[in-house]
Amino acid sequence: MRHIISVLLENESGALSRVAGLFSARGYNIESLTVAPTNDETLSRMTIVTTGDERRIDQIEKQLNKLVDVAALQDITISGHLEREVVLAKVMVCDAAQKSILDAIVKGFNAALIAVSESQFIVEMSGSSEKVNELLRSLEGINIIELARSGATGLSSSETALIV
Numbered sequence: 001m002r003h004i005i006s007v008l009l010e011n012e013s014g015a016l017s018r019v020a021g022l023f024s025a026r027g028y029n030i031e032s033l034t035v036a037p038t039n040d041e042t043l044s045r046m047t048i049v050t051t052g053d054e055r056r057i058d059q060i061e062k063q064l065n066k067l068v069d070v071a072a073l074q075d076i077t078i079s080g081h082l083e084r085e086v087v088l089a090k091v092m093v094c095d096a097a098q099k100s101i102l103d104a105i106v107k108g109f110n111a112a113l114i115a116v117s118e119s120q121f122i123v124e125m126s127g128s129s130e131k132v133n134e135l136l137r138s139l140e141g142i143n144i145i146e147l148a149r150s151g152a153t154g155l156s157s158s159e160t161a162l163i164v
Helices: 015-026 054-066 096-108 129-141
Strands: 002-010 032-037 043-051 070-075 081-092 112-115 120-127 143-149 153-156
Touching (some): 002 054, 002 153, 015 054, 054 070, 081 129, 096 112, 096 129, 129 143
Antiparallel strands (some): 032 043, 112 120
16 A cells, blocks of 8 residues: 655755665665755655555654654555645647647646747646646657656645644
């Protein structure tokens, strides 16, 4: 099962590598990883997307809690949560018909279309990982030249906050 683990950790050098090393040493896979400072300049929020059964996720949480850099953590998939991912896809269209199809896809996903040249465009969208996957499936008939995904980030929708 897919899990999103939100971690508050010290905003200092080496913290990210210690978390990644923990996953690597135990053979756990990180599906996506996002990290950025919070409104408290001493802390960063790391969002880790991984898969595993309850036993494996419990092990991951226990190991993360042992790291000195980790201030707090929460598996936000257990309760309600809001998740977003950004995708940028550079595409090439051959003719007006294909451009028309691209316009319809972009409109249907409430995405943005940024012109690079007459035949190349960048599709930009923010949404859940599932919505991003749907958009990419919709673009299968269009030549995707380059693709960048941010990875999921999210917050619990419960009334409590992840605090130190």
